[in-house]
Amino acid sequence: MAATGEPILEVRHLVKHFPLTQGALFRKQVGAIRAVDGVSFELRRGETLGIVGESGCGKSTLAKLLTALERPTSGSVRIRGREIAHARGAELKQVRRNIQMVMQDPYTSLNPRMTVGDIVGEPYEIHPEVVPKGDRRRAVRELLEVVGLNPDHADRYPHQFSGGQRQRVGIARGLALRPEIIICDEPVSALDVSIQAQVVNLLERLQDEFGIAYVFIAHDLSVIRHISDRVGVMYLGKMVELGADAEIYDRPVHPYTQALLSAVPVPDPEGRERRQRIILQGDPPSPASPPSGCRFRTRCWKAREVCAEQEPLLQIRPGTAHASACHFA
Numbered sequence: 242m243a244a245t246g247e248p249i250l251e252v253r254h255l256v257k258h259f260p261l262t263q264g265a266l267f268r269k270q271v272g273a274i275r276a277v278d279g280v281s282f283e284l285r286r287g288e289t290l291g292i293v294g295e296s297g298c299g300k301s302t303l304a305k306l307l308t309a310l311e312r313p314t315s316g317s318v319r320i321r322g323r324e325i326a327h328a329r330g331a332e333l334k335q336v337r338r339n340i341q342m343v344m345q346d347p348y349t350s351l352n353p354r355m356t357v358g359d360i361v362g363e364p365y366e367i368h369p370e371v372v373p374k375g376d377r378r379r380a381v382r383e384l385l386e387v388v389g390l391n392p393d394h395a396d397r398y399p400h401q402f403s404g405g406q407r408q409r410v411g412i413a414r415g416l417a418l419r420p421e422i423i424i425c426d427e428p429v430s431a432l433d434v435s436i437q438a439q440v441v442n443l444l445e446r447l448q449d450e451f452g453i454a455y456v457f458i459a460h461d462l463s464v465i466r467h468i469s470d471r472v473g474v475m476y477l478g479k480m481v482e483l484g485a486d487a488e489i490y491d492r493p494v495h496p497y498t499q500a501l502l503s504a505v506p507v508p509d510p511e512g513r514e515r516r517q518r519i520i521l522q523g524d525p526p527s528p529a530s531p532p533s534g535c536r537f538r539t540r541c542w543k544a545r546e547v548c549a550e551q552e553p554l555l556q557i558r559p560g561t562a563h564a565s566a567c568h569f570a
Contacts, residue, residue: 248283249421249454250307250340255280255316255326257302261529275528276302278478279316281555286421287448289455291469291486293462293501297525298475300458301345304426307456308342309333320422338368341415345427347407351399357410358395361385364417371418384413388443405436412443416451425457429464441468462505466490474498477536478528480555484563494561494570496541535568543569 258273277299284290292300305311307318309325318326325336344350351360362381365372372380382392388409399407408428415423425444429437445468447453459465465472465486472489474482474497482495493499500519521540526532532539538548547568555566 245286248285249321250284250456251317251319251322252283252307253281253317253319255303255306255318256314257299257306257311258314272529275478275531277306277313278531280475280478280480282473282480282483284422284454284456286454287452288471289448289457289469291465291472292456292458292475293460293465293472294475295460295501295525297477297528299478299528300460300475301426303475304342304424304456304458307424308340309336310342334367338371338418339420340422340424341418341420342424342426343408343411343415343428346431347404347411348431350411351407353399356396356398357385357390357402358382360399360410361395361413361417364414368418380417384416385410387416387447388413403436404432405439408432408436408440409443412440412447416447419451420453422454422456425455427459428457430459430461437464444468462490462501474501477525477531479536479566481537481567482563482565483555484565488563492562494558494563495537495565495567496543497537498565535566537567543567545569 255277256279257277258275260270261272261274262268263271280303282290292303294300302311306313309328313326316326317324320336320339328336358378358381361384362377365377365380381395385392385395390406390409399410402410429440432440441464444455448455457465457468469486471484472486473480474489474495476497482489482493482498489498490502493502500521503517503519523540526539533549534552535541535548538544541548553566553568555564557564558570561570
């Protein structure tokens with residue numbers, strides 16, 4: 242579905258630092274883990290923004306910030322112009338009705354002591370205004386049917402379903418309050434490849450049907466390419482490249498993005514021979530003590546003196562059609 246209208250989600254200079262402390266009795270802060278460090282983007286109705294990056298780059302922390310499960314150190318998260326980063330009480334409750342989350346692991350995100358019907362219907366206990374009490378069982382059956390599950394199985398427990406079916410239960414729960422935005426935090430990473438395709442196709446169908454906007458977080462670049470309209474690449478808490486999916490995949494300009502894409506398997510033997518594999522040296526630095534200037538410079542083959550002295554801004558540069566954070570893009 243094509244994105245339409247004004248942004249419904251606006252993220253500006255979002256920062257989350259977790260304090261590092263030492264001492265047992267008198268705890269003293271000695272530093273901070275810079276999990277998310279100045280991320281900005283927008284999301285429109287019916288759009289999917291894919292977020293990619295290796296483990297530890299801040300993707301899941303970003304998901305928690307967007308759903309107000311974590312409070313930011315600084316920065317802004319707005320839904321329909323309403324600031325949510327510091328919402329409390331009734332205001333926070335209203336915010337969470339409009340932005341829901343599908344968790345990564347379908348085996349641990351569902352309460353094993355609750356029936357599937359109770360799991361999907363639980364949001365109605367918190368937001369009783371959405372569906373009257375007498376209509377909730379019917380609403381739950383409709384949701385199960387929408388995600389391709391048998392409504393007659395509402396009284397079964399999670400262990401009686403496969404991994405793909407459990408993830409569909411999680412999606413049904415996310416749809417219950419009719420949100421405008423769903424944050425998908427690695428929703429297919431724990432599933433077999435064939436089941437991944439089914440879940441991704443389901444999410445696309447639901448988007449076409451209900452106009453939902455997704456922030457789809459994953460480390461699998463092929464999945465991101467299939468579902469996303471735009472793609473953001475994160476490294477060590479920073480967004481280093483952001484643009485339309487075709488631009489990112491066909492004409493990546495940031496060295497880190499180029500390295501990531503060079504590792505994606507290519508089925509065509511001739512394509513494999515033509516493509517140069519970029520192997521990064523070393524491990525990512527600690528988010529507790531990131532390098533000065535460009536975060537990627539310690540592993541980058543293009544790094545020069547300016548990269549250590551000046552942090553590159555995420556912006557569109559001459560000769561490119563999308564934003565990147567590299568002095569030499």
